[in-house]
Amino acid sequence: MDKFTVTPQDINHNESPAFVANWFSGDEALENKDQNSFYYEASGGLDQLLICQIEWQEKKPDQEQFNQIMDEAITAIDKWISDRM
16 A cells, blocks of 8 residues: 555545645645645746645644645645646
């Protein structure tokens, strides 16, 4: 099983600590941003990505591990988008 599963609106982290979440890009990223989301601005505009409504299947990781997992998730989403262009 892949480390991440990405669909047009969702992302799952399939390894421990596992999570399911929604993601948005472009203007929708800013519209859905809240304090419990992970926002990646990149160069702005359509490059903005947001992972939100994160539901941890296990204990939420510490901040350092959270940031690492979110960075990997952003990369997985970016690759998913690039593969479809």
